[in-house]
Amino acid sequence: MRNLVVLGMAALMLAGCGGSNAMSGRRGPDEFAAARRAPLVVPPDFALVPPTPGAPRPQxxxxxxxxxxxxxxxxxxxxxxxxxxxxxxxxxxxxxxxxSSAGDPGTVVVDKGQVTRDIIAAPEGDGQDARAAVPGTPPR
Incomplete structure (x- = not known):
């Protein structure tokens, strides 16, 4: 009995995949009924003025x-x-x-402190060998 129900449901699903729509009465779109439209026309530009004799060319x-x-x-x-x-x-x-005068060596700037000088004076590198030190604790 169970196989009969499964077989009936499979037949119904396959029937929905049919190529004709005779039951619904609808037809697909007709690709040959497409009409051609007139081409777009660019309107004239009335903002253009003729060049003035002796004036430099914009280009x-x-x-x-x-x-x-x-x-x-x-x-x-x-x-x-x-x-x-x-x-x-x-x-x-x-x-x-x-x-232009901000980068001048004679320009007086605000002292940012020792931490900023340490950051600027740090050696270049990818940071893999970097070590952190917290003041007041012994180094590891």
């Missing part, structure tokens, strides 16, 4: 200037919040060439 400009303009787009307008924040930070009082 002959400095390539680095063109690259910077393409990447950053020139000076962007700042929002009110950004202007207020920069004003409170004191950007109007900063010297124009401050970044």
């Amino acid at each position: 002959e400009a400095d390539s680095s200037t063109q690259a910077l303009q393409a990447l950053f787009g020139g000076a962007a307008p700042r929002s009110t919040v950004e202007r207020v924040t920069l004003g409170q930070a004191g950007t109007d009082r900063a010297a124009a060439g401050i970044r």
